Amino acid sequence: MRPTLVFDLDGTLIDTAHDLVATLNVILERENLTALPFENAVSMVGHGARVLIERGLAANAVTREAAIVDRMFDDYIAHYTDHIADLSRPYPGLIAALDHFAAEGWILAVCTNKLEHLSVDLLGRLDLASRFAAICGADTFLARKPDPIALTETIRRAGGVREAALMVGDSKTDIDTAKAAGIPVVAVDFGYTPIPVTELGPDAVISHYDELVGAVTRLRPDLAVAR
Template sequence: MTTTAPTLVFDLDGTLADTAHDLIATLNVLLAREGRPKVAPEAARSLVGAGARALIERGFALDGAPPPPEQVDPLVQDFLAHYEAHIADESRLFPGALTALDRFAAAGFRLAVCTNKPERLAKLLLEKLEAADRFAAICGRGTFPMHKPDPRTLLLTIEAAGGDPRRAVMVGDSKTDVDTAKNAGAPVVAVDFGYTDVPVSELGPDRIISHFDDLWDATHAILRAPAPGRT
């Protein structure tokens, strides 16, 4: 009987790719249009990571007044249109990410992306960054009826990649990612360079890395560890 190859599932923004500058630049286009002060890229840790709607609401709230509810949907549509046209102006894969992906792929791992970014934009970004062909599945908002932290999002992504949830590891940068993995009963590696205003050390991941060079050892340490309840 053969053993299914392990599956490595990545979050996208703040994990694989540093997208903050393009996201914040798009937000600033809307803020300027509405006569609101712009925000600095350094604000990304507290603004980015929960999708366009949350980014807009949080960005506008920095000025003390979130947008009226009836304006949010039009703002989201304007945001997505502008962002799509500028999706990779400054966005880049984090250092070592591509090398790590290729190393895992050469070792037989299945690779996938599970993000709350709209699926179409996730695929477009990864194509622009010349990394899309590394993944057996790229799943985002709209791929499934639910999104992270619903565990079914991760489990269905693993299934789409042809993997086994019993031999899968999530890699993310936020509470949403850690909660998704835990809810699905999967181990999780957290990167400490992403977009979260809560230190990942406080979120309880199985491992923490500060560079993609460390992902190989972290992942194999997790896969070698006995599963809960198993001796």
Template structure:
């Protein structure tokens, strides 16, 4: 039997670009809205950097980059249109990255609490996670509407970990972009950065503690970070 060596630790995950490749469905919704206004579609690879800052930011910058007029006064109605279409098509092409399910299962078997800290609205996050059959892995799914401040504020990570029943002093953030790294730093926790996500900034320049190229590398990265914290605590004793 595997020793529960991660007992007492909480791993907080970003969602889009970290656990799940969501760009095809998010950009699909954006493109249907553009097409309805006779504006050319954006290729997924040209727009995936827009993912990860929330639906309104994706919509605003997506319209602007496509050359469409953006009226901030009309943003609420456009956002509702976007969210309705996206919810109806939330898992058409979105899939967990290779190794996600197996890694989550192994981390849980080793005693880790798992949660999601995402800038995607909670109801959309829960719908996506449920559609992909991932809900059993997480103690809580925490979008920006469930916390006092969204990423890049550290409160998002601290409060998500606390809602999961974990200790914010023994937590690790896993993400793909600047908001994840900045939130981890603000919460005083280490951050593992995946290199396959949606950041427009090179992953190596984000300032995370460890970079991984595949989800299968996450366990080793977490073990190294946990060991490092144990050494630092021992040196202070």
């Protein structure tokens, strides 16, 4: 039975915030609204494009009818697709960590609330897609995180089993999803959550990917991850 390691995407595998915020500002400016400073907008990232747009509108102290938000969402996806990897890059140490787990026979997968085609596109442009047995997004299944079905179905699609799986994420959504699925979760503290992950009850916290092997080993020594 091969163990499975499931990763969130934005703020966990890849630092995508600059491209996400840049796209938000393009869409806001098309509506004659004020672009947001990156440092103010980064905490809005991580819950999908529609929520990001709604938060951008709220930051401008305006609302828009649902049909206009729908159009803004479509415009956002179109622009973001063309600029999805302009500035987005893997977090330091990620590639070495993926290499290690792959060499040890682990199945690697992605469970994200980003749309599936955008997730596959981003990881493909960064030459990472082939490393994952499954890349599942907000529209892959009938449920999305924090519904545990999104995680358990990702594991199943990747060829793993829940009993031999762990998750790595950066947010309350990821932690709640893993807990609901009965799966240990490692939180990274360099993601986009405005709440420190130490306050969200993960099973372990890491500050760099060179700490991941040790964290996984402590949580599941029975899965025999070599140091």
